[in-house]
Amino acid sequence: xxxxxxxxxxxxxQVGSEDVHALDGVSLKIDRNEYVAIMGPSGSGKSTxxxxxxxxxxxxxxxxxxxxxxxxxxxxxxxxxxxNREIGFVFQTFNLLPRATSxxxxxxxxxxxxxxxxxxxxLAETALTSVGLKERMLHKPNELSGGQRxxxxxxxxxxxxxxxxxxxxxxxNLDSKTGEDIMSLFQEIYMQGNTxxxxxxxxxxxxxxxxxxxxxxxxxxxxxxxxxxxxxxxxK
Amino acid sequence: xxxxxFEWKEALLISLSAIRANKARSFLTMLGIVIGICSVALMATxxxxxxxxxxxxxxxxxxxxxxxxxYAWFSNEDFFLMRNRKNLTMDQFEHFQKLxxxxxxxxxxxLTMHKVIHENNYVEGTLMTGTTDSYLRTTNFNxxxxxxxxxxxxNGARNVAVLGSELAAHLFEHQDxxxxxxxxxxIPFRVVGVLEKQGSNMLGNFNPDNQVYMPIGAxxxxxxxxxxxxxxxxxxxxxxxxxxxxxxxxGLMRRVRGLLYNEKxxxxxxxxxxxxxEYNKVVGVIKLVGLFITGLSLLVGAIGIMNIxxxxxxxxxxxxxxxxxxxxxxxxxxxxxxxxxxxxxLIGGLVGLLLAVLLSMVINKFLPTSxxxxxxxxxxxxxxxxxxxSGLAPAWTAAKMNPVEALRYE
Numbered sequence: 001x002x003x004x005x006x007x008x009x010x011x012x013x014q015v016g017s018e019d020v021h022a023l024d025g026v027s028l029k030i031d032r033n034e035y036v037a038i039m040g041p042s043g044s045g046k047s048t049x050x051x052x053x054x055x056x057x058x059x060x061x062x063x064x065x066x067x068x069x070x071x072x073x074x075x076x077x078x079x080x081x082x083x084n085r086e087i088g089f090v091f092q093t094f095n096l097l098p099r100a101t102s103x104x105x106x107x108x109x110x111x112x113x114x115x116x117x118x119x120x121x122x123l124a125e126t127a128l129t130s131v132g133l134k135e136r137m138l139h140k141p142n143e144l145s146g147g148q149r150x151x152x153x154x155x156x157x158x159x160x161x162x163x164x165x166x167x168x169x170x171x172x173n174l175d176s177k178t179g180e181d182i183m184s185l186f187q188e189i190y191m192q193g194n195t196x197x198x199x200x201x202x203x204x205x206x207x208x209x210x211x212x213x214x215x216x217x218x219x220x221x222x223x224x225x226x227x228x229x230x231x232x233x234x235x236k
Numbered sequence: 237x238x239x240x241x242f243e244w245k246e247a248l249l250i251s252l253s254a255i256r257a258n259k260a261r262s263f264l265t266m267l268g269i270v271i272g273i274c275s276v277a278l279m280a281t282x283x284x285x286x287x288x289x290x291x292x293x294x295x296x297x298x299x300x301x302x303x304x305x306x307y308a309w310f311s312n313e314d315f316f317l318m319r320n321r322k323n324l325t326m327d328q329f330e331h332f333q334k335l336x337x338x339x340x341x342x343x344x345x346x347l348t349m350h351k352v353i354h355e356n357n358y359v360e361g362t363l364m365t366g367t368t369d370s371y372l373r374t375t376n377f378n379x380x381x382x383x384x385x386x387x388x389x390x391n392g393a394r395n396v397a398v399l400g401s402e403l404a405a406h407l408f409e410h411q412d413x414x415x416x417x418x419x420x421x422x423i424p425f426r427v428v429g430v431l432e433k434q435g436s437n438m439l440g441n442f443n444p445d446n447q448v449y450m451p452i453g454a455x456x457x458x459x460x461x462x463x464x465x466x467x468x469x470x471x472x473x474x475x476x477x478x479x480x481x482x483x484x485x486x487g488l489m490r491r492v493r494g495l496l497y498n499e500k501x502x503x504x505x506x507x508x509x510x511x512x513x514e515y516n517k518v519v520g521v522i523k524l525v526g527l528f529i530t531g532l533s534l535l536v537g538a539i540g541i542m543n544i545x546x547x548x549x550x551x552x553x554x555x556x557x558x559x560x561x562x563x564x565x566x567x568x569x570x571x572x573x574x575x576x577x578x579x580x581x582l583i584g585g586l587v588g589l590l591l592a593v594l595l596s597m598v599i600n601k602f603l604p605t606s607x608x609x610x611x612x613x614x615x616x617x618x619x620x621x622x623x624x625x626s627g628l629a630p631a632w633t634a635a636k637m638n639p640v641e642a643l644r645y646e
């Protein structure tokens with residue numbers, strides 16, 4: 001059963017007096033434990049698609065079924081709840097709270113979910129341990145390297161056990177070696193049974209996924225399985 | 237409910253760290269509230285003090301007193317018509333005293349102002365009340381030293397004087413004034429008593445603390461002509477009896493003054509109530525204006541908070557985006573910024589209050605006052621309210637941000 005089911009999704013922005021169709025009738029199914037890359041040049045609508053998939057935005061028309069629930073018409077607060085429970089974001093610029101420790105950054109989604117302090121502590125520690133940052137729990141982002149920051153972000157995305165991990169150019173701000181490291185982390189997460197959606201414009205990053213969806217001018221141009229996906233080995 | 241509690245705790249921690257992260261800015265913003273709350277609290281305290289001084293004064297003079305006088309103290313009657321009334325004489329007073337049944341005590345009084353000297357110390361323009369021994373029963377005076385003058389001294393128009401506490405302290409410094417001599421306009425008077433401090437600064441010269449009391453006969457003998465008008469002080473037996481006592485006094489005075497049924501009163505009966513009404517009329521306006529003006533400084537502080545909160549929201553647009561992306565609801569973000577504004581105001585308010593308490597100790601030298609508990613509670617409440625009201629618009633701006641745009645914000 002597919003975890004994501006987009007049907008005929010359109011998103012229209014008004015720029016001045018003109019309507020811009022960022023997405024134009026996109027239909028898409030993604031199953032549990034898939035590793036999908038979404039590609040496309042800038043202006044192709046991949047950011048818009050990611051925002052809709054991540055419930056940060058709602059489509060102008062069409063339906064979005066997430067785990068059997070229609071989220072295309074939800075209110076802002078309902079969407080906030082869906083984002084909190086079902087979606088783990090990893091951003092290009094990490095987007096950690098600068099004044100908070102790694103631990104607090106990872107704990108934050110749990111606070112918004114209303115989980116008690118001792119359980120929060122347990123979950124956040126497990127998540128940070130799984131990305132190899134147990135020793136950096138009380139460091140603030142500016143005391144961490146880029147790679148470490150992105151791992152904290154991954155831990156934050158994982159901590160609540162979401163249905164989808166949504167990564168937007170997760171290696172865009174990292175050097176290639178560190179980027180490779182993060183990709184191997186995603187590989188591990190995928191192997192543990194998570195669903196990962198990777199938004200990127202770099203071919204070699206997209207090749208880590210098992211399936212690549214290419215967008216062009218707001219439409220799906222191609223949707224095919226990767227013949228021989230890269231499987232990075234994480235340095236231990 | 238648990239959910240709210242977490243969010244609130246989180247909001248509190250964020251607010252404190254945001255305030256810490258912008259120390260200088262938070263301090264300057266707080267300063268506006270500090271000054272605002274301090275001035276409002278001081279104004280409230282000063283008003284309390286003025287009221288207290290007034291009430292002290294009125295009760296020292298006897299709150300249930302009537303004053304039968306040639307003039308009405310507070311009225312729109314033509315002053316020149318009143319001036320043409322005949323003077324109230326001592327004969328009329330004695331006649332009235334014989335007839336009056338209701339009053340607890342009746343005494344004549346006449347005022348005069350002179351220089352009082354003791355050795356090298358002197359006070360210019362001291363108010364003196366000439367009266368009889370029964371005057372004491374129209375007041376609530378207590379004595380620090382000695383006594384009031386007796387009927388014998390009063391009837392004999394002896395040169396004896398009772399001094400107010402401040403006057404005595406000024407003239408005698410650390411000496412005991414009892415049985416010593418003061419010179420009033422060069423005439424020697426023996427001090428027989430000193431009053432306890434009454435603390436009724438509002439009454440100015442009329443404050444018993446600054447007065448001299450002496451037999452009315454002595455006043456007529458040395459300072460005033462015997463035809464001069466006197467005031468008859470009448471003490472009603474109780475507050476409830478004031479109207480009845482007033483009515484009796486009016487009837488008797490018409491008889492004493494020989495008025496026909498169709499003639500108007502050629503005297504006035506003044507009450508403390510008139511004084512209180514007049515006081516409230518004048519001071520009430522001053523109070524309102526004072527609180528309004530000091531309230532303006534609080535308003536300026538509140539605008540400062542609002543301004544800085546807008547800046548803070550703008551600066552933290554990205555943070556708001558992140559929080560929303562990982563599941564913060566509108567009310568969470570709203571609460572976060574409201575808490576921040578409220579904390580700034582609360583801290584500012586508490587500091588302002590502390591400052592007000594310290595400053596009121598200085599004011600206490602002039603007015604019998606201190607910061608009251610209700611002022612404290614009110615000031616804390618107002619500062620919290622200021623924070624919430626001025627934080628509302630910026631916090632709402634933050635709460636309704638679109639997460640996509642907020643995340644894109646550089």
